[in-house]
Amino acid sequence: MKTNKYKAIVIGGSAGSMEVLLKFFHVLPKTFRVPIIIACHLHPLDNGGLVEFFRLQTNLRVKEAEDKEQIRSGYIYFSPANYHLLIEQDNTFSLSVDPKVNYARPSIDVLFESAAVAWADELIGIILTGANSDGTAGICAIKLNQGLTIAQDPSDSAYPVMPQAAIDTGKIDIILCVDELDMVLQYIGLDIKTKGSHNAG
Amino acid sequence: MKSGDIETIEIRLLLDTIFLRYGYDFRGYAKASIRRRILQFMKMSGTACISDMIPRLIHDESYFEKMVMEFSITVTEMFRDPSLFLTLRQKVLPLLKSHPFIKVWHAGCATGEEAYSLAILIHEEALDKRTTFFATDFNDNALKKAKAGILELECARQYSQNYQLSGGKGSFSDYYHARYGALAIKRGLKKKITFANHNLVTDQVFSETHLILCRNVMIYFDKALQERVIRLFYESLVHGGFLCLGMKESLLFSEYQDKFRVIDQKNKIFQKKA
Numbered sequence A: 001m002k003t004n005k006y007k008a009i010v011i012g013g014s015a016g017s018m019e020v021l022l023k024f025f026h027v028l029p030k031t032f033r034v035p036i037i038i039a040c041h042l043h044p045l046d047n048g049g050l051v052e053f054f055r056l057q058t059n060l061r062v063k064e065a066e067d068k069e070q071i072r073s074g075y076i077y078f079s080p081a082n083y084h085l086l087i088e089q090d091n092t093f094s095l096s097v098d099p100k101v102n103y104a105r106p107s108i109d110v111l112f113e114s115a116a117v118a119w120a121d122e123l124i125g126i127i128l129t130g131a132n133s134d135g136t137a138g139i140c141a142i143k144l145n146q147g148l149t150i151a152q153d154p155s156d157s158a159y160p161v162m163p164q165a166a167i168d169t170g171k172i173d174i175i176l177c178v179d180e181l182d183m184v185l186q187y188i189g190l191d192i193k194t195k196g197s198h199n200a201g
Numbered sequence B: 001m002k003s004g005d006i007e008t009i010e011i012r013l014l015l016d017t018i019f020l021r022y023g024y025d026f027r028g029y030a031k032a033s034i035r036r037r038i039l040q041f042m043k044m045s046g047t048a049c050i051s052d053m054i055p056r057l058i059h060d061e062s063y064f065e066k067m068v069m070e071f072s073i074t075v076t077e078m079f080r081d082p083s084l085f086l087t088l089r090q091k092v093l094p095l096l097k098s099h100p101f102i103k104v105w106h107a108g109c110a111t112g113e114e115a116y117s118l119a120i121l122i123h124e125e126a127l128d129k130r131t132t133f134f135a136t137d138f139n140d141n142a143l144k145k146a147k148a149g150i151l152e153l154e155c156a157r158q159y160s161q162n163y164q165l166s167g168g169k170g171s172f173s174d175y176y177h178a179r180y181g182a183l184a185i186k187r188g189l190k191k192k193i194t195f196a197n198h199n200l201v202t203d204q205v206f207s208e209t210h211l212i213l214c215r216n217v218m219i220y221f222d223k224a225l226q227e228r229v230i231r232l233f234y235e236s237l238v239h240g241g242f243l244c245l246g247m248k249e250s251l252l253f254s255e256y257q258d259k260f261r262v263i264d265q266k267n268k269i270f271q272k273k274a
């Protein structure tokens, strides 16, 4: 088994990404320690409903990111609705109410660009299904800092625009179908065979 | 050295320059967002790298003024988070009624929408005769707009809806004239608020205040600066005075947490303990 160099995973998604996230969470083993931070375009009035949903569905430690909270391993964080989520170099979160970026708040670009600075080559960035092109600048920033970039296969996506835009930057390392998302575990040095040990309960 | 580390040095030098030259202190702002603002301004002003902005900043005051405007995010709306205003109406204003004299401080008021919302509340709860209302920001442009009290026509419907959700007792249209394709806040309401320049990082306390609203400002600060500002609020409040933060702000990581009682967790309303 190779040792994991990755300190965090950031994920961006919009239309259709709930189902994909759910599948991905189901392949995560209980021992999964790398923090996952997600910017998902939501209805602006969704107050933690998403977090509740995933908490009920997965038994994982899912929570909404709070301003100046220390990022801990073993947690999955969602950006609160209607705020941008940024990563500070001391591994804490900052929120902002800056204007929308790419018509979105939270914006995937804002999360990814700040994460790229904070974690450089120790970061994995994943773009899932979605109906606009938020995330392309973020993917470029991650690649510029030598991180690993992954996109959902557009032909396997409910809404191909977002992963296709990410791929069109030429900065995507790996393209995966939903059913192959467990490969991500390989990149961080986990044995895929341990998958499924943490299914919905 | 990695390019990110070099950039960190550049940002630090830039913020030091601003502080030494103009006295504005952004050194305690949350780094990730101030970096975004700086890069954005750099793009706008056509500069090649961050450190290239420093000489210009030293010699050209108008350049600095433009940059500061870029650092100040004035996104706001009337009755943003209606549930907060409803709770203020139901839980906080009734408690203030016993005071013969009430002082309200709205810090980081941007273009004034929230201040006007609060002024409407105070008016409808019949507290306006004994209330002194200060609304402050460090952005003079925003303050100028706030004083003018002109709102965009397109927002009227949403504001009116927010107003109703916040427990409004009349109609939102009672408070403005529709004019030249915009909404002009009525004079009577404008007169109730004193808009003034105040910098939370470098300026002093507002003594003997009964209610402080400071929403979506402290998220832009790092932990140490947040702590300083919370202390400033603590010292400004009378015993039993109220502090109201943004929906995603809290006293959770603050040493002052124990010195406040939680009045409403969801809407982030706190009361200074006696």
Ligand SMILES: C[S@@+](CC[C@H](N)C(=O)[O-])C[C@H]1O[C@@H](n2cnc3c(N)ncnc32)[C@H](O)[C@@H]1O
Binding pocket: A097, B072, B073, B074, B075, B076, B077, B080, B107, B108, B109, B110, B111, B114, B136, B137, B138, B139, B142, B198, B199, B200, B201, B214, B215, B216, B217, B220, B246
């Ligand atoms: C996003 S707006 C919040 C407006 C309003 N409170 C709301 O929540 O809708 C943030 C405001 O904080 C102000 N601000 C930032 N730093 C400040 C400082 N050091 N002193 C005073 N105001 C500051 C900005 O100029 C801006 O107008």
